[in-house]
Amino acid sequence: MTAITDFHVKAANGSDADLGEFAGKVLLVVNVASKCGFTPQYEGLEALHRQYADRGFEVLGFPCNQFGAQEPGNAEEIATFCSLTYDVTFPVFGKIDVNGSNADPLYTELKKQKGGLLFDAIKWNFTKFLVGKDGQVVERYAPTTKPEDIAADIEKLL
Template identity: 65%
Template sequence: MTTAYDFSATSIDGEEVSLEQFRGKPLLIVNTASQCGFTPQYEGLEKLNREYGDRGLVVLGFPCNQFGHQEPGDAEEIKNFCNLRYDVTFPMFEKIDVNGKGTHPLYEWLKSEKGSVLGSRIKWNFTKFLVGKDGQVVDRFSPTTKPENMRDAIEKVL
């Protein structure tokens, strides 16, 4: 059986990161963008990270430029934006594709595990996947779902 922990991704600093290091911890996996109407959700995601991090939750940010070209920067620009604007401390990764031929394998799996009204496609920036301690997708949240409105679901997986 495949779990989220079976995947790896390149960090925003260019290092290969195995998600195996998060085994046994719930994950909140989000495709992000710095020039989107939902960009202020970085603040809420960071609050969740700080509030629940000591209880095991790990927020993982995956920048994506597939929706309105709202993440045009390179890794350094994205990293600086996240640090300076939102004081992001959760792991951020290199820009990836979440739809189409170049979809990152993690997102192929996430989408196959939890579809939406659009089928398996990601609708927009800040689609969120909640993964339980067993590495399985528990829930999928739309871009319009604010991070603070996910607390009940997060509490259930802690």
């Protein structure tokens, strides 16, 4: 299996971002949206980020507009929303597709490593993947899983 940290993705400003800069860290990779019922999870994600960042943990947010068109904004609008509404300090990357023929290769690998309950496709915004220090997916969480409910699993990996 390919390590998640071997991938390059699109940064919010459109440039290339090397996930290798997160090698050796525990990661929580989340497809996010600004106009979703789960959007308040940004607060919990930021709390996790602040609680564990100094111990080698990062939340990585990937905006996606594939579910109910709930992430319609451009990169600047998304960044402004995250900063002003939830004081987000973790990285939020460029908008991507997580399913279908245009799915970002990162998400193709995430789904390959940890399929879903009934099918592998991402079912909705705020699906979460916990990645160990080796760059491999350890667990996948449903959108309904609150960020604070993942804290014990993060602790085990740090």
